[in-house]
Amino acid sequence: AAMALRAVVLGPPGSGKGTVCERIARRFGLPRLSSGRFLRQSLRHGGELGLAGRAEGSLQRGRAAPRGSHIFSGGKRHIPAAHGVCPRAPAGFPRTLGQAEALDRICEPDLVISLHVPFETLKDRLSARWVHPASGRVYNMDFNPPHVHGRDDVTGEPLVQRDDDRPDAVAVRLRKYKEAAKPVIELYRSRGVLHSFSGTETNKIWPYVYALLCSKIPPVRAEEEN
Ligand code: G5P
Ligand code: MG
Numbered sequence: 001a002a003m004a005l006r007a008v009v010l011g012p013p014g015s016g017k018g019t020v021c022e023r024i025a026r027r028f029g030l031p032r033l034s035s036g037r038f039l040r041q042s043l044r045h046g047g048e049l050g051l052a053g054r055a056e057g058s059l060q061r062g063r064a065a066p067r068g069s070h071i072f073s074g075g076k077r078h079i080p081a082a083h084g085v086c087p088r089a090p091a092g093f094p095r096t097l098g099q100a101e102a103l104d105r106i107c108e109p110d111l112v113i114s115l116h117v118p119f120e121t122l123k124d125r126l127s128a129r130w131v132h133p134a135s136g137r138v139y140n141m142d143f144n145p146p147h148v149h150g151r152d153d154v155t156g157e158p159l160v161q162r163d164d165d166r167p168d169a170v171a172v173r174l175r176k177y178k179e180a181a182k183p184v185i186e187l188y189r190s191r192g193v194l195h196s197f198s199g200t201e202t203n204k205i206w207p208y209v210y211a212l213l214c215s216k217i218p219p220v221r222a223e224e225e226n
Contacts, residue, residue, distance in 0.1 A: 005028075005030065005110060005111060005213075005216055005217045006107050006108070006109045006110050006111070007024065007030070007109065007110070007111040007112070007113060007213070008090055008093070008094070008103075008109040008111070008112045008113070009021050009024075009090070009091045009092070009113045009115065010092070010095075010112060010113065010114045010115065010181060010184065010185065011092075011114060011115030011116070011117070012115075012117065012122060012173075012174050012177045012178070012181075013122060013126065013164075013170060013173040013174060013177060014117070014121075014122035014123075014125045014126040014129070014170070015115040015116070015117045015122065016115055016117065016202040016205070017034070017091035017092050017115060018034060018037075018091055018092075018136075018138055019138065019202050020091075020113070020115065020202065020205070020206065020209060021033075021034070021090075021091040022138075023206060023209075023210075024209070024213060026221065027210065027213075027219045027220065027221050028213060028217055028218075028219055028220060029220040029221075032090075032091070033090040033091065033093070034090070034091045034092055034093075034136065035090060035091070035092045035093035035095065036091075036092050037136050040133070094184055095177070095180055095181065095184070096180045096183075096184065097180075097183045097184055097187065099184075100184050100187055100188075109188070109193060110193060110216075111193055111195070111212075111213075111216060112188040112193050112194045112195065113195055113197065113209060113212075114185055114188075114194060114195065114196045114197070115196075115197055115198075115205065116196060116197065116198040116199075117198070117199065117200060118200060119174060121200045122170065122174065123167055123170055123171075125140060125142075125143070126165040126170050127165065127167065128140050128141040128142050128143075129161065129162065129165055130146070130150070130159040130160065130161060131159060131160060131161070131162060132152040132154075132155070132157060132159055132160075133160060134155070134157065135152070135154065135155070137152060137153070137154070139159060143202075146159065195212055197209060
């Protein structure tokens with residue numbers, strides 16, 4: 001349990017950050033975080049993590065949250081209580097150079113996984129995505145459909161589509177991501193911690209991610225079918 005691996009998963013909207021992190025968390029027993037999920041939860045709970053209310057409109061239009069550092073200051077207070085030490089496998093964070101610098105002040109990531117997926121694939125995936133807001137569980141009508149149409153597998157509660165998964169919002173999100181992520185990716189490349197993975201299917205990317213992680217940290221669970 002003293003083994004500390006601070007992995008970060010970066011990638012455009014729909015690239016499979018959440019999916020990959022979920023698998024990493026399950027196989028390697030690492031706590032998982034998602035900055036996007038933090039934001040959405042905090043909006044739903046009236047901004048108790050210290051986020052400005054105006055983040056909401058931005059999220060729905062597909063823009064990055066205003067004053068991104070607030071995500072972090074919110075997360076910083078929240079994470080240690082929930083997860084012990086510091087973020088071990090956050091998805092979608094850091095998204096800007098400022099956030100990368102803020103993360104360094106807490107802990108420098110020793111492994112950065114960057115996902116590359118063609119735009120057409122991203123659009124198709126996101127239009128088929130359904131989520132269970134309370135738990136953050138994510139489904140896809142083609143990839144991992146729920147057992148009962150439109151219902152969460154665990155609670156049976158209704159699934160919803162995210163407002164920012166509309167094609168116009170996806171295009172805006174992708175543009176923002178590219179702009180902001182470039183210097184972040186360069187930073188990690190220059191440190192020698194960046195590992196990039198390209199493909200149109202998470203199941204084909206995953207074995208490489210899994211092998212990379214196995215070289216750093218022992219899995220707590222054997223590799224199964226996916
Ligand atoms: P989020 O929530 O971090 P995004 O836009 O970065 O949002 P998103 O959309 O959640 O990323 P993902 O996590 O990369 O995508 O992808 P996923 O959910 O695992 O997979 C997408 C879909 O494809 C799912 O339905 C999944 O089942 C399916 N899928 C996966 N693999 C395959 C496959 O191989 N085949 C098929 N057919 N399907 C597959 O952040 C939301 C917003 O919050 C703001 C930003 O505005 C962001 O857009 N935000 C921040 N702003 C500032 N700073 C930050 N740090 C911020 N973090 C978030
Ligand atoms: Mg996600």
